[in-house]
Amino acid sequence: MxxxxxxxxxxxxxxxxxxxxxxxxxxxxxxxxxxxxxxxxxxxxxxxxxxxxxxxxxxxxxxxxxxxxxxxxxxxxxxxxHRPIPFAADVLQAWSKKIRIIYLTGRTENMRSLTLDELKRFGFPTENTELVMFSPTDYARPKGEDTSGPTQIDTKTKLFSEICATFSIVRVIDDYPGYFPIFKEFNIPDRIGYLRPKKHKPQQYFEQGATRVIESWKELQDDAPMSE
The missing domain is CATH 1.10.150 (DNA polymerase; domain 1)
Structure with missing residues (x-):
């Protein structure tokens, strides 16, 4: 799928x-x-x-x-x-009718119900979708509890690998340039950086492996991923 x-x-x-x-x-x-x-x-x-x-x-x-x-x-x-980013919910609702939406978040499993409630409240699709989350123990290193523990990039790579073992991923969208080498390593054809202009520059996404960068979800309204 x-x-x-x-x-x-x-x-x-x-x-x-x-x-x-x-x-x-x-x-x-x-x-x-x-x-x-x-x-x-x-x-x-x-x-x-x-x-x-x-x-x-x-x-x-x-x-x-x-x-x-x-x-x-x-x-x-x-x-x-929290506030929903404009146009994102409408775009994902349209896509969800044709392709499986997989939310991959750094939020932890203890936040699952809170996250699903929030996604629903903001109008994002939650039926026939996947929500893949970190474990609280994955933050032992950022919290300073275990300096030898996995980095957030390590955990993201592991979870993304598991997703790719189940689904054929045709597109990925993320706001953090540092994750794009992961997506490039797994040969995801459409790697979209969602620009956070106050923190990152477009070139940072491209240098890390993004295939394109968007400034608004409105740019994707007529750009549904291929489901066949």
């Missing part, structure tokens, strides 16, 4: 306001949204954390991910700040 693999956060759903909220909870101060949208986690922490907070970096590193992955109650509550 042919399928399309689509990332969720910042490809289908704008997470900027929520991540801003998480930083506020973590550092007890407001971080400008434009900073959240443009800078890395490390850059934000080093710029806005107090000296005392920086001295406890591992503790704050772990708590950031615990909130973001809804391992703390505040994380689930902050999901209300």
């Amino acid at each position: 042919k399928g399309v693999v689509v990332d969720v956060d910042d490809t289908l759903i704008d997470t900027g306001l929520r991540i801003q909220k998480v930083w506020g909870l973590l550092l007890n101060r407001e971080i400008p949204l434009e900073v959240v949208e443009a800078q890395s986690l490390e850059q934000i922490f080093m710029k806005f954390a107090s000296r005392e907070q920086k001295s406890r970096v591992k503790e704050y590193q772990k708590r950031f991910w615990d909130i973001l992955l809804c391992l703390e109650e505040a994380g689930a509550k902050s999901l209300e700040l």
